[in-house]
Amino acid sequence: xxxxxxxxxxxxxxxxxxxxxxxxxxxxxxxxxxxxxxxxxxxxxxxxxxxxxxxxxxxxxxxxxxxxxxxxxxxxxxxxxxxxxxxxxxxxxxxxxxxxxxxxxxxxxxxxxxxxxxxxxxxxxxxxxxxxxxxxxxxxxxxxxxxxxxxxxxxxxxxxxxxxxxxxxxxxxxxxxxxxxxxxxxxxxxxxxxxxxxxxxxxxxxxxxxxxxxxxxxx
Amino acid sequence: xxxxxxxxxxxxxxxxxxxxxxxxxxxxxxxxxxxxxxxxxxxxxxxxxxxxxxxxxxxxxxxxxxxxxxxxxxxxxxxxxxxxxxxxxxxxxxxxxxxxxxxxxxxxxxxxxxxxxxxxxxxxxxxxxxxxxxxxxxxxxxxxxxxxxxxxxxxxxxxxxxxxxxxxxxxxxxxxxxxxxxxxxxxxxxxxxxxxxxxxxxxxxxxxxxxxxxxxxxx
Amino acid sequence: xxxxxxxxxxxxxxxxxxxxxxxxxxxxxxxxxxxxxxxxxxxxxxxxxxxxxxxxxxxxxxxxxxxxxxxxxxxxxxxxxxxxxxxxxxxxxxxxxxxxxxxxxxxxxxxxxxxxxxxxxxxxxxxxxxxxxxxxxxxxxxxxxxxxxxxxxxxxxxxxxxxxxxxxxxxxxxxxxxxxxxxxxxxxxxxxxxxxxxxxxxxxxxx
Amino acid sequence: xxxxxxxxxxxxxxxxxxxxxxxxxxxxxxxxxxxxxxxxxxxxxxxxxxxxxxxxxxxxxxxxxxxxxxxxxxxxxxxxxxxxxxxxxxxxxxxxxxxxxxxxxxxxxxxxxxxxxxxxxxxxxxxxxxxxxxxxxxxxxxxxxxxxxxxxxxxxxxxxxxxxxxxxxxxxxxxxxxxxxxxxxxxxxxxxxxxxxxxxxxxxxxx
Numbered sequence: 001x002x003x004x005x006x007x008x009x010x011x012x013x014x015x016x017x018x019x020x021x022x023x024x025x026x027x028x029x030x031x032x033x034x035x036x037x038x039x040x041x042x043x044x045x046x047x048x049x050x051x052x053x054x055x056x057x058x059x060x061x062x063x064x065x066x067x068x069x070x071x072x073x074x075x076x077x078x079x080x081x082x083x084x085x086x087x088x089x090x091x092x093x094x095x096x097x098x099x100x101x102x103x104x105x106x107x108x109x110x111x112x113x114x115x116x117x118x119x120x121x122x123x124x125x126x127x128x129x130x131x132x133x134x135x136x137x138x139x140x141x142x143x144x145x146x147x148x149x150x151x152x153x154x155x156x157x158x159x160x161x162x163x164x165x166x167x168x169x170x171x172x173x174x175x176x177x178x179x180x181x182x183x184x185x186x187x188x189x190x191x192x193x194x195x196x197x198x199x200x201x202x203x204x205x206x207x208x209x210x211x212x213x214x215x216x217x218x219x
Numbered sequence: 220x221x222x223x224x225x226x227x228x229x230x231x232x233x234x235x236x237x238x239x240x241x242x243x244x245x246x247x248x249x250x251x252x253x254x255x256x257x258x259x260x261x262x263x264x265x266x267x268x269x270x271x272x273x274x275x276x277x278x279x280x281x282x283x284x285x286x287x288x289x290x291x292x293x294x295x296x297x298x299x300x301x302x303x304x305x306x307x308x309x310x311x312x313x314x315x316x317x318x319x320x321x322x323x324x325x326x327x328x329x330x331x332x333x334x335x336x337x338x339x340x341x342x343x344x345x346x347x348x349x350x351x352x353x354x355x356x357x358x359x360x361x362x363x364x365x366x367x368x369x370x371x372x373x374x375x376x377x378x379x380x381x382x383x384x385x386x387x388x389x390x391x392x393x394x395x396x397x398x399x400x401x402x403x404x405x406x407x408x409x410x411x412x413x414x415x416x417x418x419x420x421x422x423x424x425x426x427x428x429x430x431x432x433x434x435x436x437x438x
Numbered sequence: 439x440x441x442x443x444x445x446x447x448x449x450x451x452x453x454x455x456x457x458x459x460x461x462x463x464x465x466x467x468x469x470x471x472x473x474x475x476x477x478x479x480x481x482x483x484x485x486x487x488x489x490x491x492x493x494x495x496x497x498x499x500x501x502x503x504x505x506x507x508x509x510x511x512x513x514x515x516x517x518x519x520x521x522x523x524x525x526x527x528x529x530x531x532x533x534x535x536x537x538x539x540x541x542x543x544x545x546x547x548x549x550x551x552x553x554x555x556x557x558x559x560x561x562x563x564x565x566x567x568x569x570x571x572x573x574x575x576x577x578x579x580x581x582x583x584x585x586x587x588x589x590x591x592x593x594x595x596x597x598x599x600x601x602x603x604x605x606x607x608x609x610x611x612x613x614x615x616x617x618x619x620x621x622x623x624x625x626x627x628x629x630x631x632x633x634x635x636x637x638x639x640x641x642x643x644x645x
Numbered sequence: 646x647x648x649x650x651x652x653x654x655x656x657x658x659x660x661x662x663x664x665x666x667x668x669x670x671x672x673x674x675x676x677x678x679x680x681x682x683x684x685x686x687x688x689x690x691x692x693x694x695x696x697x698x699x700x701x702x703x704x705x706x707x708x709x710x711x712x713x714x715x716x717x718x719x720x721x722x723x724x725x726x727x728x729x730x731x732x733x734x735x736x737x738x739x740x741x742x743x744x745x746x747x748x749x750x751x752x753x754x755x756x757x758x759x760x761x762x763x764x765x766x767x768x769x770x771x772x773x774x775x776x777x778x779x780x781x782x783x784x785x786x787x788x789x790x791x792x793x794x795x796x797x798x799x800x801x802x803x804x805x806x807x808x809x810x811x812x813x814x815x816x817x818x819x820x821x822x823x824x825x826x827x828x829x830x831x832x833x834x835x836x837x838x839x840x841x842x843x844x845x846x847x848x849x850x851x852x
Contacts, residue, residue, distance in 0.1 A: 001230045001231065002228050002229050002230045003230055003231045004231055005756055005757060006755070006756060007755050007756075007775050007778040007779040008755035008756075008778070008779065008782045008783070008806065009221050009363060009779065009782060009783045010221050010279070010775070010779040011220045011221045011222055011365065011779070012220065012222050012223055012276065012277060012278055012279060012282075013278065013279065013775040013776045013779045013780070014278060014775075014776050015776055015791055016771050016774075016776045016777045016780070016788055016791045016792075017771060017776070017791075018769070018771045018791070018792060018838075018843070019769065019770065019771065022769050022770065024692060024693050024697070024766065024767055025689075025693070026770070027661055027663075027664065028664070029661060029663050029664040029666075029667040029668070031685070031689040031693075032667045032668070032671055032685060032689075033663075033667050034685075034688060034689065034692070034767070035684065035685025035686070035688040035689055036667065036670060036671055036674065036680065036685060038688050038734075039674075039679075039680040039681070039684050039685060039688070040674065040679070040680065043679060052756075052757055055757065056756070056757065057231065058231060059231055059232065059233060060229070060231060060232065060279060060280075060283055061279075061280055061283045061284045063231075064279055064280045064283075064775055065280045065284075067663075067770070068758060068770065068773040068774070069663070070663055073663065073666060073667055073670065076670070077670065080670075080674075085674070085677070085679055086670075086673055086674070086677075090673045091669070091670075091673070094665075094668075094669035094672060094673070095669075095672055095673060095676060096672075096673050096676035096677045099677075100677045100679060103679055106678065106679060106680065106681060107680070107681060107684045108681050108683075108684060109681055109683035109684045109686065109687045111684075112684050112687035112688055112691065113687070113691070115734075116688070116691055116696075116733050116734050117732050117733040117734075118732070118733060119732070119733040119734040119735065119736065119737040119763075120734065120737065121737040121738070122737065122738070122810040123737075123738060123810075141417065142416070142417040143416070143417035143418065143419060144228060144416040144417055144419070144420070144576060145419070146230065150756060150808045150809060151808070152755050152756060152806065152808065153372075154755075154782065154783075155806075156417075157376065166738075166809075166811060167738070169809060169810055170810075186809050186810075186811075188811075190803075196782075196783075197361070197362070197363040197783055198360065198361040198362035198363055198375075199362070200362060200363065200364070201363065201783070202784075202785070202786060202802065204798075204799065204800065204801045204802050205785065205801075205802050205804065206801070206802070206803050206804070207782050207803075207804045207806060208803065208804070208805055208806065209806045209808045209809075210806075210807070210808050210809035210810075210811050211808070211809075212809070224549055224550060225548070225549060226548050226549075226568055226571040226572040227548035227549075227571070227572065227575045227576070227599065228572065228575060228576045229568070229572040230572070232568040232569045232572045232573070233568075233569050234569055234584055235564050235567075235569045235570045235573070235581055235584045235585070236564060236569070236584075237562070237564045237584070237585060237631075237636070238562065238563065238564065241562050241563065243485060243486050243490070243559065243560055244482075244486070245563070246454055246456075246457065247457070248454060248456050248457040248459075248460040248461070250478070250482040250486075251460050251461070251464055251478060251482075252456075252460050253478075253481060253482065253485070253560070254477065254478025254479070254481040254482055255460065255463060255464055255467065255473065255478060257481050257527075258467075258472075258473040258474070258477050258478060258481070259467065259472070259473065262472060271549075271550055274550065275549070275550065283568055286456075286563070287551060287563065287566040287567070288456070289456055292456065292459060292460055292463065295463070296463065299463075299467075304467070304470070304472055305463075305466055305467070305470075309466045310462070310463075310466070313458075313461075313462035313465060313466070314462075314465055314466060314469060315465075315466050315469035315470045318470075319470045319472060322472055325471065325472060325473065325474060326473070326474060326477045327474050327476075327477060328474055328476035328477045328479065328480045330477075331477050331480035331481055331484065332480070332484070334527075335481070335484055335489075335526050335527050336525050336526040336527075337525070337526060338525070338526040338527040338528065338529065338530040338556075339527065339530065340530040340531070341530065341531070341603040342530075342531060342603075363783060369549060369601045369602060370601070371548050371549060371599065371601065373548075373575065373576075374599075385531075385602075385604060386531070388531075388602060388603055389603075405602050405603075405604075407604075409596075415575075415576075416576055420576075421577075421578070421579060421595065423591075423592065423593065423594045423595050424578065424594075424595050424597065425594070425595070425596050425597070426575050426596075426597045426599060427596065427597070427598050427599065428599045428601045428602075429599075429600070429601050429602035429603075429604050430601070430602075431602070
């Protein structure tokens with residue numbers, strides 16, 4: 001979706017303001033938010049793409065005025081209600097009122113080190129060979145999906161060069177919506193900054209994205 | 220600027236929600252906001268392009284959570300302070316504390332009908348003849364100015380057709396920043412919806428913009 | 439989802455904190471002699487009682503009634519509209535766009551709130567608000583359905599984004615069943631939304 | 646302009662209304678047996694005390710010290726980093742990008758907050774916030790100046806937008822004056838920001 005999360009090139013958002021000696025967490029609730037999100041994800045009822053879309057699919061004012069862990073919690077509440085683990089009554093009362101389905105698994109403290117250390121690889125075998133090779137000139141697709149995509153608006157309909165063929169990866173545009181993993185080859189695509197932003201762009205700038213094969217056409 | 224005002228194609232902003240039997244104004248302060256904006260503009264210290272930029276150049280959260288007359292008032296305060304008519308002390312105290320320069324003119328009630336009836340035409344003679352003719356194929360420029368422009372992001376770097384040659388008009392991109400009227404030919408340019416939004420767009424859709432000549436290149 | 443607090447849309451009302459802010463600004467400018475508060479009254483009165491969509495409706499009714507006028511309106515809307523004494527601010531450069539059996543026209547200003555004041559008065563809140571401005575250019579059929587307008591699938595849609603100083607007046611199609619009606623009576627069929635393109639002219643039975 | 650109320654940036658603190666909201670959610674999930682609160686403690690402890698930018702600094706220090714390792718890191722960062730036991734979540738598919746005399750690398754995730762947790766820990770707030778995400782791809786020099794980094798005008802800048810599941814580790818240039826230093830000592834020169842590209846490695850005198 002052309003949503004509020006798609007921020008590349010947007011102006012008016014102010015200075016970066018890096019914080020000196022930033023702590024890992026700024027409040028206890030942030031710690032719990034991180035842990036809850038990972039524990040709930042470990043139940044195995046949704047994937048990372050559905051989870052990203054649950055965070056980004058918000059009114060821009062809500063998205064842009066929420067801290068990042070706040071967005072995570074709002075996304076998590078949405079996922080938990082969508083999948084039936086939490087009801088509106090539960091949330092209204094702040095305690096378990098309604099029942100919940102049996103999750104595929106519950107992450108126990110003892111298993112945390114192993115689970116974090118193995119992560120969740122998203123590479124998958126792809127039946128076909130890669131359509132592009134390093135050095136190929138491509139043009140990115142121009143589209144405007146209402147669902148999840150990982151092709152930012154600034155990089156749509158732009159000419160670039162394949163810098164590297166990576167691996168086959170789960171396709172987020174379908175996976176986020178329960179339409180399967182449909183793995184595709186992923187490429188690192190490099191654009192001249194002027195191709196993206198126009199002739200006034202910094203001439204020393206190149207920008208790359210990692211793009212799924214269906215985002216690309218030969219140029 | 221790639222600002223919060225440039226909304227074409229943005230998603231997640233909710234339903235249109237037209238109001239039944241909508242009044243012309245929803246509160247008395249809206250009436251005064253309209254009148255103040257027009258009266259202050261009539262002083263002749265800024266033009267409509269500077270005024271538009273004063274409204275759009277805001278943090279997205281501020282812009283998108285303000286009502287339109289609220290944006291007008293925030294823009295007006297900015298213009299009045301920029302041009303020295305109102306000081307921070309004036310605003311802090313809610314009364315005239317500091318002095319102000321003599322305006323070019325003050326709009327009197329008796330002159331309102333004539334001033335509103337004549338408006339402020341922006342057509343200007345252009346020394347050169349029009350570069351394009353109806354039927355010409357063009358491509359819009361791709362650029363990312365940090366200042367004011369009237370070429371929306373969705374219409375940058377797109378192929379279209381000149382539908383009509385209009386007149387010479389003041390160029391907002393310079394006029395908004397005190398860099399002169401620099402009038403240019405304006406054209407109505409039509410795009411196929413699929414050119415703008417991609418192949419999944421409504422095939423019956425065409426979109427037009429009115430574009431200054433320097434926004435366009437032959438295709 | 440009750441905990442999924444999305445943005446509460448801002449609606450103006452009398453308790454608005456903007457009230458004090460605008461009063462203060464008017465006080466400052468009045469005390470400095472920069473504005474005449476009576477001029478504000480005169481401006482407000484103009485758009486509350488004199489300039490509004492009835493102007494545009496009369497233009498459309500005349501175009502429906504008089505083919506020569508319609509031709510003039512198509513060719514030089516600024517002059518044709520001026521001949522009916524509807525002139526001035528935000529109507530200096532007018533263009534009339536005619537709906538047909540083939541094509542429906544819809545007007546938007548994605549960048550701000552450009553609108554033909556001289557024929558339609560001040561724009562409604564929804565016209566100036568982000569949902570309409572963002573969606574009219576990409577999903578006009580979805581927007582029209584929210585206005586209760588369902589166009590035939592094959593009807594072409596032309597969206598006019600008012601990015602410059604031209605202001606657009608949509609001339610809706612004349613409904614059947616109003617043959618022989620006077621211009622005055624025809625004007626009663628022409629709604630404001632039909633002149634933006636978010637509506638159609640009323641059917642004679644509904645007027 | 647004091648009346649020009651721009652958005653107040655939201656900073657988390659203990660009075661945050663999010664506190665109650667998150668507590669309630671944890672209570673519900675715990676009561677339903679869906680989560681183990683001790684697992685949350687273990688996750689938090691991991692990222693507070695075990696997994697952080699010291700991991701990445703050791704990778705960089707080894708690459709500085711051992712040309713064969715540097716070559717391996719360039720060719721297969723996932724394996725080279727795994728050999729140092731830094732594996733796991735948000736580090737499953739790693740890519741190391743090396744700064745050079747010609748080119749400075751900068752990593753961003755314009756669409757969300759993708760970041761190489763296994764080598765850098767959790768991302769700082771600014772990395773996840775709209776100003777950095779919006780500007781890094783269009784005005785990287787302006788962003789770098791806010792971090793106190795001024796690159797030579799002719800130095801090329803390569804911005805890596807982490808749009809897929811690859812995670813990028815910038816290998817900063819080794820500063821002069823640290824010849825013969827141990828890997829441990831060299832790691833002390835490698836700041837977190839230098840591995841994102843918003844900083845450079847420290848000069849030996851500053852470490």
